[in-house]
Amino acid sequence: MSMEVQEKDELKQLRDRLAVNPKLVWDQVDQAERAAIFAYGEHYKTFLDRAKTEREAVVEIERQAKALGFVDLTGKEAGPRGYYNYRGKVIVLVVQGRRPLTEGLRIVASHIDSPRLDLKQYPLYEDTDLAFLKTHYYGGIKKYQWLARPLAIHGVVIKADGSRVQLTVGEDPSDPVFSVLDLLPHLAKKTMDKKVSEAFEGEKLNVLVGSLPLGDPETKERVKLHLLKYLEDHYGIGEEDLVSAELEVVPAGPARDLGWDRSLVGAYGQDDRSCAYASLAALLDVQEPEHTCLALFYDKEEIGSEGNTGAKSFLLNEIVEILLERQGESPQARRRVLMASKALSADVTGALDPDFPEVHEKRNAARLGYGVCFHKYGGSGGKYSTSDANAEYVAWIRKIFQEHGVVWQAGQLGKVDEGGGGTIAKFLAVYGMEIIDCGTPLLSMHSPFEVASKADLYMTFKAFRAFFKAG
Ligand code: MN
Ligand code: MN
Numbered sequence: 001m002s003m004e005v006q007e008k009d010e011l012k013q014l015r016d017r018l019a020v021n022p023k024l025v026w027d028q029v030d031q032a033e034r035a036a037i038f039a040y041g042e043h044y045k046t047f048l049d050r051a052k053t054e055r056e057a058v059v060e061i062e063r064q065a066k067a068l069g070f071v072d073l074t075g076k077e078a079g080p081r082g083y084y085n086y087r088g089k090v091i092v093l094v095v096q097g098r099r100p101l102t103e104g105l106r107i108v109a110s111h112i113d114s115p116r117l118d119l120k121q122y123p124l125y126e127d128t129d130l131a132f133l134k135t136h137y138y139g140g141i142k143k144y145q146w147l148a149r150p151l152a153i154h155g156v157v158i159k160a161d162g163s164r165v166q167l168t169v170g171e172d173p174s175d176p177v178f179s180v181l182d183l184l185p186h187l188a189k190k191t192m193d194k195k196v197s198e199a200f201e202g203e204k205l206n207v208l209v210g211s212l213p214l215g216d217p218e219t220k221e222r223v224k225l226h227l228l229k230y231l232e233d234h235y236g237i238g239e240e241d242l243v244s245a246e247l248e249v250v251p252a253g254p255a256r257d258l259g260w261d262r263s264l265v266g267a268y269g270q271d272d273r274s275c276a277y278a279s280l281a282a283l284l285d286v287q288e289p290e291h292t293c294l295a296l297f298y299d300k301e302e303i304g305s306e307g308n309t310g311a312k313s314f315l316l317n318e319i320v321e322i323l324l325e326r327q328g329e330s331p332q333a334r335r336r337v338l339m340a341s342k343a344l345s346a347d348v349t350g351a352l353d354p355d356f357p358e359v360h361e362k363r364n365a366a367r368l369g370y371g372v373c374f375h376k377y378g379g380s381g382g383k384y385s386t387s388d389a390n391a392e393y394v395a396w397i398r399k400i401f402q403e404h405g406v407v408w409q410a411g412q413l414g415k416v417d418e419g420g421g422g423t424i425a426k427f428l429a430v431y432g433m434e435i436i437d438c439g440t441p442l443l444s445m446h447s448p449f450e451v452a453s454k455a456d457l458y459m460t461f462k463a464f465r466a467f468f469k470a471g
Contacts, residue, residue: 022367022370022409023370023407024369024370024455025037025369025370025371025407025453025455025456025458025459026263026369026455028407029407029455033458036458037454037455037457037458038262038454040281040454040457040458040461041257041262041265041454041457041458043277043281044255044265044274044277044457045254045255045256045257045265045267047060047273047277047280048254048255048265048267048268048269048270048273048277049171049254049255051112051269051273051276052114052152052154052171052250052268052269053113053116053154053155053248053250054089054090054112054113054299054309055088055089055155055156055246056154057091057112057273057276057297058085058088058089058090058091058112058297059088061083061091061093061112061276061280061297062083062085062091064280064284065081065083065093065280065284066083068081068284069081070082070083070093071083072084072085073092073094073319073322073323073326074322078326080095080096080288081093081094081095081096082094082096084319084322086309086315087308087309089299089309090296090297090298090299090309090315091297092294092295092296092297092315092319093280093283093284093294093295094292094293094294094319094323095283095286095287095289095292095293095468096292096323097288097289097290097291097292097293098288098289098290099290099291099292100327100329101292101320101323101324101327101329101333101337102329102333102336102337102340103291103340104291104337104339104340104341104342104433105291105292105293105294105320105337105338105340105341105342105343105433106289106291106292106293106294106341106342106343106467106468106470107293107294107295107296107341107342107343107344107428107433108275108279108282108283108293108294108295108296108343108344108346108464108467108468109295109296109297109298109311109343109344109345109346109424109428110272110275110276110278110279110295110296110297110298110346110347110439111272111276111297111298111299111300111301111302111311111347111424112272112273112276112297112298112299113138113139113298113299113300113301113302113303114139114250114268114269114271114272114273114302115137115138115139115140115141115271115302115446116137116138116139116248116249116250117135117136117137117138117146117151117180117205117207117248117249117250118135118136118137118138118246118247118248118249119133119134119135119153119155119242119245119247119248119249120133120134120135120136121242121243122134122239122242122243123135123242123247124209124224124227124228124239124242125224126221126222126223126224129211129213129222129223130208130210130211130223131208131209131210131211131223131224131226131227132206132207132208132209133178133206133207133209133249134206135205135206135207135249136202137202137205138248138302138303139302139303139446140302140446141446142196142446142447143200143201143202143205144182144196144199144200145447145448146180146205146448147180147181147182147200148179148180148181148182149179149180149251149448150170150177150178150179150251150252150253151170151177151178151179151180151207151249151250151251151252152168152169152170152171152175152177152178152249152250152251152252152253153167153168153169153170153178153207153247153248153249153250154167154168154247154248154250155167155245155246155247155248156245156246156247157235157237157241157242157244157245157247158241158244158245159236159237159241159244160240160241160244165235165236165237165241167235167247170252171252171253171254177252178207178208178209178249178252179207179208180204180205180206180207180208181206181208207249209227210223210226210227210230211223212226213226214226214229250268250269250448251268251448251449254267255267255268258451262454263453263454263455264368264451264452264453264454265451265452265454265457266449266450266451267449267450268448268449268450269450270348270440270442270450270451270452271347271348271442271445271446271450272301272346272347272348272439274348274439274440274442274452274457274460275346275347275348275439275440275460275464276297276346277461278346278440278457278460278461278463278464279295279297279346279464280295280297281461281465282295282461282462282464282465282467282468283295283464283468285465286465286468286469289468289469290469290470290471291342291471292323293468294319296311296316298310298311298424301347301423301424304422305424305427311424311427311428312427316338316428316431317334320334320337320338321334323337324337335431335432338431338432338433339431339432339433340433341431341433341434342393342396342433342434342435342467343428343433343434343435343436344435344436344437344438344463344464344467345387345423345424345425345428345435345436345437345438346438346439346460346464347423347424347425347437347438347439348439348440348441348442348445348452349366349373349375349411349413349437349439349440349441349442349445350366350413350414350441350442350443350445351365351366351367351368351441351442351443351445352365352366352367352368353443359414359415359418359419360414360415361412361414361415361416364410364411364412365411365412365414366409366411366412366441367409367411367441368441368443368451368452368453368456369453369455369456370407370409370441370456371406371407371408371409371455371456371459372401372406372407372408372409372438372439372440372456372459372460372462372463373408373409373410373411373438373439373440373441373456374394374397374408374409374410374411374436374437374438374439375410375411375412375413375436375437375438376388376389376394376410376436377389378413378420378421378422378423378425378437379420379421379422380417380419380420380421381417381420385422385426386422386425386426387425387426387428387429387435389425389434389435389436389437390434392434393434393435393436394436396434397436397438397467400466400467400470401463401466403466403470404462404463404465404466404469404470405462406459406462406463406466407455407459408459408463409441411441423437425437438460438463439460440452440456440457440460441453441456
């Protein structure tokens with residue numbers, strides 16, 4: 001061997017030993033795991049289709065848990081595997097561990113609400129012989145993405161007598177769909193000259209729902225009246241019932257494979273159902289773990305985790321007290337349990353978009369196909385408004401992932417001062433637990449058709465399972 005070749009060889013060894021060398025998940029899995037990735041994608045898409053709203057997600061999570069022997073945590077038959085459904089909008093799954101609760105829990109907390117259009121209290125009106133529903137958008141949307149596309153309506157109407165009307169229209173291929181109109185380009189000259197933030201007004205996100213009149217031309221608001229009659233005939237509800245309703249307008253249609261090679265999933269609501277499903281699948285797979293494992297599925301993350309179903313609520317206190325009481329321990333120990341706990345704030349992140357490299361810092365951006373991504377911190381403007389995970393904890397996470405063959409990457413959402421975003425990590429960090437953001441990288445995040453890599457989706461599941469199983 002010549003001196004030159006020997007030197008080259010040594011340098012390569014040196015680089016392999018010391019430098020970070022990111023590799024695609026696809027390059028690191030064998031045939032069996034590749035098959036597992038695609039199989040996981042199928043279950044995931046089914047979950048997305050069944051769980052388009054937070055309420056539907058709770059129903060589906062509870063159904064899957066019950067099928068595997070989880071019982072109501074507050075019931076008499078409560079066992080080692082339990083669930084706690086709070087107001088049909090948050091759900092918590094628990095698997096009891098071998099160690100005492102005071103040695104800490106293992107918590108994976110995701111959210112099951114997604115950006116959408118919510119109906120206003122008095123939504124139905126008629127204009128120009130067309131009937132529309134008024135909406136107020138929920139969460140961070142680019143408004144133009146919601147125009148001129150098929151939309152579905154999901155939700156509940158609660159009548160004054162307490163009875164509930166469940167509603168899903170626009171998903172079955174035989175269902176009608178709805179749409180927000182967009183201006184024809186021929187007359188959009190002035191709109192085109194406007195700033196995007198001003199060109200699309202929230203107040204104009206009105207959903208077209210009908211055009212058929214009732215009665216003769218003398219009848220006032222005949223199209224609206226016809227629709228009110230339809231609502232009464234089909235659902236037994238009147239206009240006032242819509243005041244006590246939660247009806248959500250979401251993109252119509254199922255989750256799809258994306259790309260000829262079917263390596264990607266394109267769907268609405270992958271923020272944060274990619275992580276919610278991974279956490280569900282991971283927890284359902286856990287048997288007799290060391291530490292008691294919790295999968296939390298929160299509502300209201302997209303509007304700042306407010307309200308009694310968001311992560312700012314004291315729900316977690318209640319859960320831990322129930323667990324303590326069930327084990328004959330004092331609820332007073334709650335604080336100690338939470339301070340000794342380790343958590344993942346399971347949430348997605350924006351992946352490096354090759355069409356917009358200018359907003360990313362490519363050395364620290366999450367990349368599609370490189371595995372589950374953790375963020376030490378998020379926030380914006382000088383790490384403002386974020387929970388910055390402790391280095392000791394990041395090291396522990398690295399070790400767990402390495403031991404369990406999880407392909408992972410560390411990432412950051414965009415360049416410094418480019419924008420930013422928050423997660424629920426900081427709301428759980430106040431309990432004193434160790435916590436870090438960890439989830440699936442997405443393209444077109446917060447759009448009606450978000451894109452994820454099946455390889456990353458599977459690694460998210462594998463990461464959460466490893467976390468639950470770790471000692
Ligand atoms: Mn999210
Ligand atoms: Mn989000």
